[in-house]
Amino acid sequence: MVSVRMQPCVLTVLLLTVCSTFVSSLYFHIGETEKKCFIEEIPDETMIIGNYRTQLYDKQREEYLPATQGLGMFVEVKDPDDKVILSRQYGSEGRFTFTSHTPGEHQICLHSNSSKFALFAGGMLRVHLDIQVGEHANNYAEIAAKDKLTELQLRVRQLVEQVDQIQKEQNYQRYREERFRQTSESTNQRVLWWSIVQTLILVAIGIWQMRHLKSFFEAKKLV
Amino acid sequence: MSGFALSLFLSLLCGWVLGSELTFELPDNAKQCFYEDITIGTKCTLEFQVVTGGHYDVDCRLEDPDGNTLYKEMKKQYDSFTFTASKNGTYKFCFSNEFSTFTHKTVYFDFQVGDDPPLFPNENRVTALTQMESACVSIHEALKSVIDYQTHFRLREAQGRSRAEDLNTRVAFWSIGEAIILLVVSISQVVLLRSFFSDKKTTTTRVVS
Numbered sequence: 328m329v330s331v332r333m334q335p336c337v338l339t340v341l342l343l344t345v346c347s348t349f350v351s352s353l354y355f356h357i358g359e360t361e362k363k364c365f366i367e368e369i370p371d372e373t374m375i376i377g378n379y380r381t382q383l384y385d386k387q388r389e390e391y392l393p394a395t396q397g398l399g400m401f402v403e404v405k406d407p408d409d410k411v412i413l414s415r416q417y418g419s420e421g422r423f424t425f426t427s428h429t430p431g432e433h434q435i436c437l438h439s440n441s442s443k444f445a446l447f448a449g450g451m452l453r454v455h456l457d458i459q460v461g462e463h464a465n466n467y468a469e470i471a472a473k474d475k476l477t478e479l480q481l482r483v484r485q486l487v488e489q490v491d492q493i494q495k496e497q498n499y500q501r502y503r504e505e506r507f508r509q510t511s512e513s514t515n516q517r518v519l520w521w522s523i524v525q526t527l528i529l530v531a532i533g534i535w536q537m538r539h540l541k542s543f544f545e546a547k548k549l550v
Numbered sequence: 551m552s553g554f555a556l557s558l559f560l561s562l563l564c565g566w567v568l569g570s571e572l573t574f575e576l577p578d579n580a581k582q583c584f585y586e587d588i589t590i591g592t593k594c595t596l597e598f599q600v601v602t603g604g605h606y607d608v609d610c611r612l613e614d615p616d617g618n619t620l621y622k623e624m625k626k627q628y629d630s631f632t633f634t635a636s637k638n639g640t641y642k643f644c645f646s647n648e649f650s651t652f653t654h655k656t657v658y659f660d661f662q663v664g665d666d667p668p669l670f671p672n673e674n675r676v677t678a679l680t681q682m683e684s685a686c687v688s689i690h691e692a693l694k695s696v697i698d699y700q701t702h703f704r705l706r707e708a709q710g711r712s713r714a715e716d717l718n719t720r721v722a723f724w725s726i727g728e729a730i731i732l733l734v735v736s737i738s739q740v741v742l743l744r745s746f747f748s749d750k751k752t753t754t755t756r757v758v759s
Contacts, residue, residue: 353570353661355584366573366656368704457570482686489693496700500707507711514718521725528729532736539740547747 354382356451362438369460370499371430373492376464377402379437381419382453391453393419400454401440407431416440424464430499461492571660571701573601576608576647578654583644588635588663595662596621596643597630599705602712603655609646615639625649658705 357363367375381400382391402423404413412433413425427433439452465488471481576582588594600606610629612621614637621631621643635641645657679687 352586352663353572353584354586355582364575366575368573368708456572458572460571479680479682479686482683482690486686486689486693489690489697493693493696493700496697496704500700500704503704503707503711507707507714510711510714510718514714514721517718517721517725521721521728525725525729525732528732532732536736536740540743543744543747549747 352455353457354453354455357437357439357454358451359439359441362436363454364434364436365456365458366432366434367458367460368432369427369430370495371427373461373495374424374426374464375433375435375458375460377423377435377456377458379417379421379457380455381439382455384451384453398452399440400437403436405434405436407433430502461495462488569660569662569666571658573656573658576603576645576655576657578650578652579648580654581644581646581648582657583642584659584661585640585642586661586663587639588641590635590638592635592664593632594635594641594664595630595632596659597628598626598645598657598659599628599702601656601658601705601708604650604653606655606709608655608657609649610643611646612641612643614641660701 355363369375379400380393381398382393383398384391399416399418400421401416402413402421403411404423404425406412406427407429412428413423415423417423435458437454437456462485465485467481467485470476470484476484570586574582596612598608598610600608605625606627607625609624610621610626611619611623612631612633613619614635616637616639620633623629643659643661645659647653647655
């Protein structure tokens, strides 16, 4: 009885330790004052979840260790109209979420907030980053637990979410194609107007030149 | 039971993710590297596409933990490379824009490591999938490829649209500029001609007197 009850706790502890060392796999290096920006082009009403984890190079042990508590990352998210929709400082490990309200290119920028240069000591900060968009941002275990779904129901729910995302993306595609068409039509109009106006200017200037010179030479009694 | 559910919840919350897709800006003369720890025998795919900037090309290089180059291409617009990890360790891939002097590029890449995690980690999965479940799995895979195609289409469309917008602004500036140049040149032609005849007149009068 005791062992059966112990197992979930042991599992939890085990998974927690795994958690702390395995937030996300892809990482890159960032300098002290460097700002790294990522672009996410998404339709509207799409949720984005970003997870990051930082590590600082320890010269004594010559390896990357989890960064100290004082070192945090500043996360700034801008929407397609360059309006800031999220601007917050997180610790050395963080998770940020936002939902887009306008379709388009959103910019996610990260930079470290360290003011003590000694912390970096000329080294680089290692940032593990993972950004999940739309359907991938869903936590299916949570949904299954909340709505009490069977496995088949959960699979169907996942398919529904995927189809939803496809539909949103196609809607967004239609909106972009409209903008593209407007740009092309505007270029077309501009080229048409420009050629007409240029011809008119040329002809008008030609006439003015001849008339002006004729009157000038007549005044000089050369003609 | 609740402890078990909690541990499951936590395990999925910690982000057991095995695929990254990012779009980032690569300034001119810059190189950006990404690293990932991969275990032996995992099938990985790296695909990238240049979205905006210059001639829409970038250098890409993929190295294994020992520094051997697995993939190296210069000035490529888009490509896809699949490999199986032959050793454990940190794999590194870099995008370089060092050949460009003033254009910065936006690069999209998708690095898939292994397969997707199972949807519902069922510890007691003894029986094979039912027909309904396997149908769901195949629909899921098909939809994943639809989403992938949509992403590539969106990137191509972004390229086309940025070129069209460039063209639009260039036409606007050029037409205004050319109209101004026309006017300036024609007026200065007339003024210059007038000045030729004015000077001749003064010199002739001087000679006479």
